[in-house]
Amino acid sequence: MPDIQNITILGLGYIGLPTAALIASRGLKVLGVDTKEDVVKTVASGAIHISEPDLDGLVAKVVSSGALTTSTAPRPADVFIIAVPTPIDEDNRPDLSSVNAAVDSIVELLSPGNLVILESTSPIGTTEAIAKKISDRRPELQVGMNGKDNSAVHVAYCPERVLPGQILTELINNDRCIGGITPSCTRMAQRFYKMFVRGACVATTARAAELVKLTENAFRDTNIAFANELSLICDRFDINVWEVIDIANRHPRVNVLRPGPGVGGHCIAVDPWFIIDSAPDLARVMRTSREVNTNKTVRIIERAEALIDDHPYANIACCGLTFKANIDDLRESPAMEVALHLATKYGERIKVVEPNLKRLPDKLAKHGVGFMTIDEALHACEIAILLVDHDEFRMIPLASRRHLDVIDTRGIWQDMPART
Ligand SMILES: NC(=O)c1ccc[n+]([C@@H]2O[C@H](COP(=O)([O-])OP(=O)(O)OC[C@H]3O[C@@H](n4cnc5c(N)ncnc54)[C@H](O)[C@@H]3O)[C@@H](O)[C@H]2O)c1
Numbered sequence: 001m002p003d004i005q006n007i008t009i010l011g012l013g014y015i016g017l018p019t020a021a022l023i024a025s026r027g028l029k030v031l032g033v034d035t036k037e038d039v040v041k042t043v044a045s046g047a048i049h050i051s052e053p054d055l056d057g058l059v060a061k062v063v064s065s066g067a068l069t070t071s072t073a074p075r076p077a078d079v080f081i082i083a084v085p086t087p088i089d090e091d092n093r094p095d096l097s098s099v100n101a102a103v104d105s106i107v108e109l110l111s112p113g114n115l116v117i118l119e120s121t122s123p124i125g126t127t128e129a130i131a132k133k134i135s136d137r138r139p140e141l142q143v144g145m146n147g148k149d150n151s152a153v154h155v156a157y158c159p160e161r162v163l164p165g166q167i168l169t170e171l172i173n174n175d176r177c178i179g180g181i182t183p184s185c186t187r188m189a190q191r192f193y194k195m196f197v198r199g200a201c202v203a204t205t206a207r208a209a210e211l212v213k214l215t216e217n218a219f220r221d222t223n224i225a226f227a228n229e230l231s232l233i234c235d236r237f238d239i240n241v242w243e244v245i246d247i248a249n250r251h252p253r254v255n256v257l258r259p260g261p262g263v264g265g266h267c268i269a270v271d272p273w274f275i276i277d278s279a280p281d282l283a284r285v286m287r288t289s290r291e292v293n294t295n296k297t298v299r300i301i302e303r304a305e306a307l308i309d310d311h312p313y314a315n316i317a318c319c320g321l322t323f324k325a326n327i328d329d330l331r332e333s334p335a336m337e338v339a340l341h342l343a344t345k346y347g348e349r350i351k352v353v354e355p356n357l358k359r360l361p362d363k364l365a366k367h368g369v370g371f372m373t374i375d376e377a378l379h380a381c382e383i384a385i386l387l388v389d390h391d392e393f394r395m396i397p398l399a400s401r402r403h404l405d406v407i408d409t410r411g412i413w414q415d416m417p418a419r420t
Helices: 016-024 037-044 055-064 097-109 126-137 167-173 183-193 206-236 241-248 272-278 284-310 334-349 374-380
Strands: 006-010 029-033 068-071 079-082 115-118 154-157 176-180 201-205 316-319 350-353 383-386 405-408
Touching (some): 016 055, 029 037, 037 055, 055 167, 097 115, 097 126, 115 126, 154 206, 201 206, 206 241, 206 284, 284 334
Parallel strands (some): 176 201, 316 383, 383 405
Antiparallel strands (some): 154 176
């Protein structure tokens, strides 16, 4: 394998920045590239623009040592890593414009011996499309498109599966799935990741690696959809869903997940669409799961409205806004969607409690809703819509919430008469 010394990473977000800092801390020279000038400036000053434990210290260290530099434009390197956003558009179709722009920005910089790695979550065939784009524009580089395994530039896919909040540890310890467009591309990428990954670097093809990542999130979405569907069935027959799940899970081969107000975040709620878009005639369970999970949010809104309309003078605590417990991330959050809907309809009667945010998001504030601590809300409100299972909410003793009419979408207050 050619000597690897210089790495260029495109995209300095939640994935690209920790990856850049980690690789720089292993004695390699890293150029971090981002199209956002403020991001480039912040990182160049040794600071960070995202919230992730221990990342600030590591970035400060590698920037001050000169191992990590930043720019808005890529420069030649031995390895290029693409870690740019891959969202869906309003029709739930993958938007690969950032990936395409990233490839366009490096294609003229490539030289024989280079390795190009896509880390962004991507639809099946994206890595091959990148290889083809490079091949079309730089035919002399022979990027494995001729059916022979003799690429001068190697192209591979290696998805990221880290958990925000534990990114630096998981970058090192998680197993990685690596698929090149040819076996020698896979081997070269494996050897590169082995320079800083302690987990296994499992080899496969580019297409399989793309689908592995999508499968992980579609599997979660489908299992949550089962739980959400079950919660609606229990509701109809006036059966406690939490009890049903707890007892069913005593079966040694059953593990029903917990229902909630829907599915949020930028991965589980998004990635299944990449499969559905590729094979709409086949991905029927995945599409239905997306619909079930989206519809669960609508059902929670309807139940909340029915309860609130029965109590015309009550104040309502909306407990939690984030897309899952104990984080500050609001992306695609069903809790936010419920709160926003209720805020639009009931205005200042709504009191939002979100211990992980310092201030109320503007789109809620403009409806005049209150922003309270949980203790203030317990005094001020007669109704509580529990939307996120934050630790702060789990710890509230029954005596402090006995007076409330509750819709508990996460099943953490099951010691009182509750609606799921
Ligand atoms: N955040 C996670 O927990 C996570 C986990 C697994 C996979 N992923 C996937 O990793 C990819 C990156 O996600 P993220 O959370 O880091 O996104 P992010 O939005 O935090 O960061 C992406 C960065 O890329 C920059 N960018 C966009 N186009 C660019 C270009 N052409 N050249 C250089 N920079 C460019 C953006 O300005 C942004 O700063 C996505 O595909 C995502 O689905 C993310």
